Amino acid sequence: MPRYFFHTQIGDDLISDPTGVELRDPDAAWDKARDTIRAALRERGDQARLLTACLIVADAAGDIVLEFPFSEGVALPTTDDPILH
Template identity: 60%
Template sequence: MPRYFFHTHVGADVVADPVGTDLRDPDAAWTTARDTIRTMMAEPRNQARLMGAILVVADAEGEVILEFPFAEAMAGPGDDSVH
């Protein structure tokens, strides 16, 4: 099973994910990224600071699989059929 790493970019700052998560495919990584962002944004004190952040998902080789803006995760519907 592939391992994906979820790195949070807030302006020039990067919070790296050194461990990663084993997921079946890029679709599962997309869903995990969306859910991670929504969990982080559930805390009211994070909302203003993180609205411009991006969650960058990379594979084990460091190849970027997707870049998910926090604002996009908050704007979309709850289903994961549109990505």
């Protein structure tokens, strides 16, 4: 199973993910990125700054698979959202 690394960029600062997580494919990495962003926004106090952040998902070779702005993580529904049921 491929390993994906979830790095957080806030302005010029980059918080590296040294361990990553094994996921089945890029779609699963997208879901994990969305869930990670939503969890961070629930837990952190400085949400205005976090909304300017971007989660950069890279594969084991270091190639960027996707860039997920935190601001988009708030707006996207999930299958758990009542609006979809």
